[in-house]
Amino acid sequence: MEVELKLLVVDHADRLGGSELLPDKGKAVRQRSTYFDTADRALSTAGVSLRIRQAGTDRTQTVKSSATSSVGLFSRQEWEKPADGDLPRIDGETPVADLVEPSQPLMRVFQVDVTRRIWNIRADDSQIEAVLDRGDISSGDRRTPVCELELELKSGKAAPLFDLARKLDAMAPLRLAVLSKAERGHRLTQAQRGSIKAKTVPLSRDMTAAEALQAILQDCLAQFRLNEDLLLDSRAPEPLHQARVALRRMRSAFSIFKPLLGADQARDLRDRLGRLSKELGQARDLDVLMQRADPGPLRDRILREREAAYDHVTEVLQRPETRALMLDLVEWLNCGPWLTESTIADQRAQPARDFAAGALRRFRRKVKKKGRHLANLDDAARHELRKDAKKLRYATGFFKDLFDGKKERSRQKAFIGALKKVQDKLGALNDLATAPQLLDRLGLSGDSDSAVLLARGRKKSLLSKAESSHRDLIDARRYWK
Structure with missing residues (x-):
């Protein structure tokens, strides 16, 4: 289970690396991630992403379930294993097998190309990994830029994530990210919407009142952003x-x-x-x-x-x-x-x-x-x-x-x-x-x-x-x- 605060860098991304908070240029890695889905988008509809990521000669297959994602703060289940080629392999260890029929072929939907810089930060008793991605998402002739900062909690409490985010925002303006790269990629393949209306908040009878409030405010925040x-x-x-x-x-x-x-x-x-x-x-x-x-x-x-x-x-x-x-x-x-x-x-x-x-x-x-x-x-x-x-x-x-x-x-x-x-x-x-x-x-x-x-x-x-x-x-x- 990963917990990360995802932020869009509005401007001045160059100020982050080599600053007092991120004291060196960070380890730079070129990454190309290819995302797969069925023709009827069975995975994205279920809040699941499947990708093959290439960094140098290494390839990794990753499945993420984003059903518990909220605005800015993403808490997701993740399955990762080495990949031996450019096409994913489906097994029973992830939700993919339950969502994709054997007769449904997986197809390449979009690609994310970024240069990633990584810093490891100690804040109070928490260990945080800061990741700056700059590049673009492409699908056919459609393209959208990527410039986002992820603060992932490796250990400890979540509060230092927010303290670090506020300090970084003072150097380079940061807005809460609403969509993961996978969600942005899928939206790139669709007609752009002129506005986002409120939708039914998915509440269940086994929820407590506190859990209902969290789900409702997360939905409202997403609509605003x-x-x-x-x-x-x-x-x-x-x-x-x-x-x-x-x-x-x-x-x-x-x-x-x-x-x-x-x-x-x-x-x-x-x-x-x-x-x-x-x-x-x-x-x-x-x-x-x-x-x-x-x-x-x-x-x-x-x-x-x-x-x-x-x-x-x-x-x-x-x-x-x-x-x-x-x-x-x-x-x-x-x-x-x-x-x-x-x-x-x-x-x-x-x-x-x-x-x-x-x-x-x-x-x-x-x-x-x-x-x-x-x-x-x-x-x-x-x-x-x-x-x-x-x-x-x-x-x-x-x-x-x-x-x-x-x-x-x-x-x-x-x-x-x-x-x-x-x-x-x-x-x-x-x-x-x-x-x-x-x-x-x-x-x-x-x-x-x-x-x-x-x-x-x-x-x-x-x-x-x-x-x-x-x-x-x-x-x-x-x-x-």
Whole structure:
């Protein structure tokens, strides 16, 4: 079992070798790794990679199972043996034999060529191997660069990995890696996605509440990091939106799992996530506003403001504080005091399904109470209701796999459908409420075109529909009993 912290080197990789932390140039090795899979990608679908690596005249066959990988910190089973040729040999010692039918031929899918430099570091009582890989991944005529740093724990505790990573980040900017080289290689063979939406978190009934929280936050972190990279490359609206969704999901997870958490550090992380989301908010607001504006001077002005807002987004994402937040989250999630604090031991050990049912009841009560007389609420109260409805929606998504009975699935679908309608109406009302403030900041509040844009909200109709949708939600049968 290997445990390693994987980081992408954003810039200045040459500063690492020969530094005070990595005091020599490191042992340099040229490596070529060829990855194999079946035509229908049976191995990658199961989270398994199979490669033949050549370094000089030596060849090694390696199988890795990445089912337990999390963002940045990879903990994987690994099987390794000498290879006597360029093609892999399948035996019963690894998961490959169970995934590949004898009639399914293995084929070369992609290749990784890197120059690897290796350092062995003693940090406190831990032994760490630092590996810097620079090169590229190729599949046919497609190619993507590789410049990543792996800090592998050989012995001792994991905390020194994070201390070393922070010191190295001060020399050369480092971002958490979400994908292994194998996963990057498989993505290279596919059409690039414009954004990464939230998916169902794979939870099981035998999980504890603490294990469920770890799985959920790892999923949210992965969604943020993947969209962050897409956003920096494209400055497109959808990855920005999904990056903010990931941040809201993380903050909601902190609220949902509050009974499990040590107060001070968890609150600090949640607040920092909130500040980051707010920094990205103006660009998202302008994207929404621009969708409602017709071609003309108003839209042109919004577009100019949008470009400036995206410049700010790029600057924020490149700050050391943003990289530090992601690293702090991974460390807290895997090594934080909440995992050992005796006063919350019972809450951590609670079955995930029992915890989920309690959380769903709690947030449904909030939405029911705050939504009374919805049409008469002011904008601030309606915004609070909208936030609680979002938390309830995220909770239903987080815990979806824990309620998998036939009747539960049917009721769950109806409940989520009703909840989505409430969210849609509250979201439209929120856009209507915030648009005047945004137009005022742009100095356009008196513009005739902006008056037309605001009139499209149909507030009275939206309020009536929101109130009706809220009644339908409260009447929907609960599936978590």
